[in-house]
Amino acid sequence: MSDKIIYPKTKLRGEITVPGDKSISHRSVMFGSIALGTTKITNFLKGADCLSTIDCFRKMGIKITEEGDSILVHGKGLRGLSAPPETLDVGNSGTTTRLLSGILAGQSFTSVMSGDESLNSRPMGRIMTPLNRMGAHICSIRDNNCAPLRVEPGKLHGIHYQSPVASAQVKSAVLLAGLYADSETCVTEPALSRNHTELMLRSFGADVTSVSYEDGSAAASVRPCHELYGQTIQVPGDISSAAYFIAAGLLVPGSELLIKNVGTNPTRAGILEVCQAMGADITYLNTQNMEETANPGGEPTADILVRYSHLHGTTIEGSLIPALIDEIPMIAVMAACAEGTTIIKDASELKVKETNRIDTVTRNLRAMGTDITPTDDGMIIEGGKSLTGTHIRSYLDHRIAMAFAIAGLIAEGKTTIENSQCVDVSYPDFFRILEKL
16 A cells, blocks of 8 residues: 655646546447447556456456557457356446446346445445346345345346436446347436436447436436447546646646546536636637537547636536536535635435545545535535645545645645555556646
């Protein structure tokens, strides 16, 4: 286990490219594996979570190779997976576990998924309920609604599932199972969650429709599929990874950073809306398909130019939350440095991430001297006080480690990030890039 020491800085300058989008990298391997033919993936994120996805599909007979900077997935079709000879190790990846559950539900063999201690404590009932309602046979081996999960063959039926939460992982698990069902499958959610699955499944040849309603709710449906077909996927830069450098550029005096080829899908780019609401100086350059998403996978991108800014508090709530749920630790640090009060609510989903991020953000910001009050579904942050360097516990949560590393750049004195190697889950080069700037 390694600790990282951060000292205050000024005038961060430079041009960077962030790693490929984690969500899109996962899906490109999964969909390529159940498609016919070869799928070529460029800018794939080689973080621990996405490598867990590759490992699982290799264990089910899919040949996945590297060619230069590309990943080649030699898919065997919708029904081409083989029974794994051992337990599928999903590591720390909730995305792998939940989306793979939808695919495994439609297979003709039995499989078991298990991960590390953190993964095996996260709630899986939210995907087991709709999948079992479709006719799947998924059970929690320890009978606690968590992994390890056993998935046995079942005959799947199309359903209309009213999801109680806006969750891309729940929606995706059900839609993927819907590929193997006997009739149309539809998921309605209270707000539109990230839509990478719908966009990418369409590009692979699935019949997917999406609709948003005036009350903010949304629905996605898929028809049973005969076959998917291999594609070429260029993975955009991960906005969740870009968020740390966007914040650094805004918070560190005298800074100007250009972050290239960042995915700006509106269902993910909530942090950009929040930055603008807080008074950030952000310019979009080289925008690609911002209005019409015609590129492979259907994902819009832009270069983001960020300059040091005096931020002010804002309220973050409602339908915006699903578009920035992973960025809330970083947003909370920004709020601590902004003038006035920031209120984050409707974000109870934070409790079931790698850590309970309401608790872990609160503890660390308090340790740095911020006035912060946790609530049942978010937090209230009184900004404007100087941060004090301290010993930060990462709780082995990559987003906590990275958010508070950025906080260390503007804190007085030395900040130590405990167990900093946890950033390898999503951004193995994070500290190297930070030092380069």
